[in-house]
Amino acid sequence: MKQNKSAKTETTRRAFISKSGLLLAGTVLASSSAAEVKAEAANFIPPFPAPQQDIAALRADLVTANHILYDQGVVDGYGHVSVRHPGNPNHFLISRWLAPDMVTESDILEVDFDCKPVGGEKARLYSEVFIHGEIYRARSDVKSIVHTHAPAVILMGISGETLMPMYQMTGYMGTGVPLFDIRQAVGMTNMLISDPVRAKALVQKLADKPAVLMRGHGGVVTGSSLAQAVGRSVYMRVNAELQVQVLGKKITYLAPEEAQLAGNNDYPKDWEMWKRKVTAQRG
């Protein structure tokens, strides 16, 4: 909800906030001078995760982001979220192979662009971790990435129509979200971005946009901060849920060969997640 403000005020405010340990970029003050901003700030609930200098806090925020994305219907047993390492821009933080709702702080790994855990740590990674590595490599402006599995986003990606911004919360979509069709890029597959070649093809379609849909699979949303990537992916879900209400009927289903390649799925991350939920319900 950013307003048009003088660059000077914006700069002043950012500088102040930076000192107080808060990052409030892109927020709005109803009627404010720089002095008022300072007076006000003490009352603010910090709208952002802790500053990126504090790695421990950022890891905690990344765990929270995993839980939010599940709670808000952006991911199910699959999908993932990462954040670029503030101290080393060639590294990023991401959970090991786990359903997002199951992630805890000890599951967060530091990974390089080749998707090797730093320090030789032995841990299973998401098969699609290359999405993150290749986008961070190609796009220095990107600080955080969400791989969304929101059902309505998936439907948009096979609808033959472009996901378009319907209201101010999704203005970042601009003239529409580009669509990556893995079949056009690398032929018949199991639909997964499970190697660097596929990831580079996805990056090419993303280009300089903030997000890209993946036909028959989901989408990727980037942001200049963890909170922005999370927020954009939540409101992309809402926007897609509205747009699918007015869709035509020209759907692209999986090709038989794609279905065959993707078909041997045992849904391994779901079981434990679903089990924890029903177990918790019974106290």
Next chain:
Amino acid sequence: MKQNKSAKTETTRRAFISKSGLLLAGTVLASSSAAEVKAEAANFIPPFPAPQQDIAALRADLVTANHILYDQGVVDGYGHVSVRHPGNPNHFLISRWLAPDMVTESDILEVDFDCKPVGGEKARLYSEVFIHGEIYRARSDVKSIVHTHAPAVILMGISGETLMPMYQMTGYMGTGVPLFDIRQAVGMTNMLISDPVRAKALVQKLADKPAVLMRGHGGVVTGSSLAQAVGRSVYMRVNAELQVQVLGKKITYLAPEEAQLAGNNDYPKDWEMWKRKVTAQRG
């Protein structure tokens, strides 16, 4: 659920209820004389927030209204609700800049029509607080205002079709809810009613109606009481969710320039709200 009743009975009942501190306007008694009404009233659960004479109770009710609007899907991290001050009709009560679900009593401010906090209090306000100030200024009959972000209401506002009353719970919509298109009023913007000029243009479209939609943004619902404004906005959401099921497909998306102006959003209020929710889930 108001019935046609003789004006006399209605008056008697209202007088009685007023004395007992309850405001039951617009409710129905299945078969009643004024005497029966009095006998009955002791058993009533008061259907309304406490009488407006009691400012402390009204503040508490306003906090509750914030929570209800989130729980009922009328607002998300955004949207807001206000109530006219019963002791000073030129003032109104509204939360400072916070996601509605996060509001507590200490966050409620008293604000004048120019949207300055009374007593020179320094607090950040909603950037769109002018919606409230200008409507209260122009419409003495309005006692409470909700700014809705319900997704289905947003879809109705870009559908090229008029939000129409489908059942008795939304009879207040009359011949249909008017639509405010900020582009027609003030050109390309970030879609927000963030100054008095935009707010006055919105008031002009609202005219003497109880509600108005805002293209690409949401809507505004007014009421003769806090409970009525809340109730109308909840049932507007339900009605819109039904009507979008039978929409045509002529949608107005954000213009590229609007998208650009609205696009730099960091979703600052959402993060803390979403975080509290997932944290609470884990006890």
Next chain:
Amino acid sequence: MKQNKSAKTETTRRAFISKSGLLLAGTVLASSSAAEVKAEAANFIPPFPAPQQDIAALRADLVTANHILYDQGVVDGYGHVSVRHPGNPNHFLISRWLAPDMVTESDILEVDFDCKPVGGEKARLYSEVFIHGEIYRARSDVKSIVHTHAPAVILMGISGETLMPMYQMTGYMGTGVPLFDIRQAVGMTNMLISDPVRAKALVQKLADKPAVLMRGHGGVVTGSSLAQAVGRSVYMRVNAELQVQVLGKKITYLAPEEAQLAGNNDYPKDWEMWKRKVTAQRG
């Protein structure tokens, strides 16, 4: 899930169940003789509310039914459920004027067909209690009645299409649910069945069917037991939610005069219900 069984077995089973205090009509045994049924019965969780001879248990079940109907999305702040008095078929039990989710045992009233509380009790009744009185008067086979406000049922009732059974859970709908249009019956109104004349017109449209929709309002579902009326209304909601996905677009909205007559609504029952919910969420 009734199977074709010999009348004899059915009779035997019912007789047995009756003795043991359970009413299991309409259930199925996968492979059973009467002897097996008896052996089995001790392990059964009684699928039905307590036998109707026990008024205290029936009142408790009626309270539970109120809560279930809210939880299952059949009613909101409005709608109601009643059960015919087992000891006096000219009376029925129903809550006083309260949102179904708020009902407790002390709120249950015994009412006659003229909708007067038995024993001259002074309590506010639902303005539409006449729905219940007139149906019980006309239809001795009806033991329980639900007035549904499920949104999808409302949409079906204004769609110009007939609510049809889509699967075995709604087989009771037969060749389709009849539609009552209050405008055709008694002209322009506030849409409510708030007097015996309107209720009798509704009964005429119901005829010998198990259910009837009410244009611009909701519907009524009857059953041979409390559990059946509740179950039918829940699955009517599910069925309607499916059928609205394949609707055409010829909707009948409220007429302006209907909207005006129904428009002065303060949603009195909702506020307390919504408030309790958000208050409970905060512990």
Next chain:
Amino acid sequence: MKQNKSAKTETTRRAFISKSGLLLAGTVLASSSAAEVKAEAANFIPPFPAPQQDIAALRADLVTANHILYDQGVVDGYGHVSVRHPGNPNHFLISRWLAPDMVTESDILEVDFDCKPVGGEKARLYSEVFIHGEIYRARSDVKSIVHTHAPAVILMGISGETLMPMYQMTGYMGTGVPLFDIRQAVGMTNMLISDPVRAKALVQKLADKPAVLMRGHGGVVTGSSLAQAVGRSVYMRVNAELQVQVLGKKITYLAPEEAQLAGNNDYPKDWEMWKRKVTAQRG
């Protein structure tokens, strides 16, 4: 999310996992040699129910599966899930006649292909238990079966269109899920697979596919493990919820005779389930 890997690696990994008591077939390692796999495995959360050698654990998993299927919207008061007995492939485990959400470990029965409880135990079975017996008899590859009642799956089954895989999570659907119309197979019925003749007709339509829809009723999903059958049925629900958004309007409703035969339903399993839920909500 299986990748194309050399048969050798796959075998090695399976062998290792088998030794450690885990069954991880069909999962993916982002970049792995057999050696790395072993190092990693100690950190894994086992994505699968306990190994089938342990009957007590398998019964517990079957209870959990019942609860998950309700929580995930695959079943309501009806529907069921079974698993083939690992020690005796001619037997299977399934709950006695209970709503899935109500099942506890003492409700799990061991049953043969004729749907007789082993050891002559007297317990009421699901009237449609024959679905399970006949599929296990005909399909030695099937280790687990879910009978789904997901509403969107029901709508697909009467839509005249084929349920198709829309994304990689439902690749198992291949060229589309076959449809069983009980009317074509055995004429007018109450729609239930309540005897072996009907079950054999269903098996014929299933053929060698992983799943089959049942017109006007629901569907059946099979798997090579309990987790796979559960996962497939959850993602079938998601996929169907997307596909019904783009349906045409050629619906097959119940025939009047079917409706009549299915219409005498008292919803016996629902009441206790719904009651427990609303009771728990009130603490």
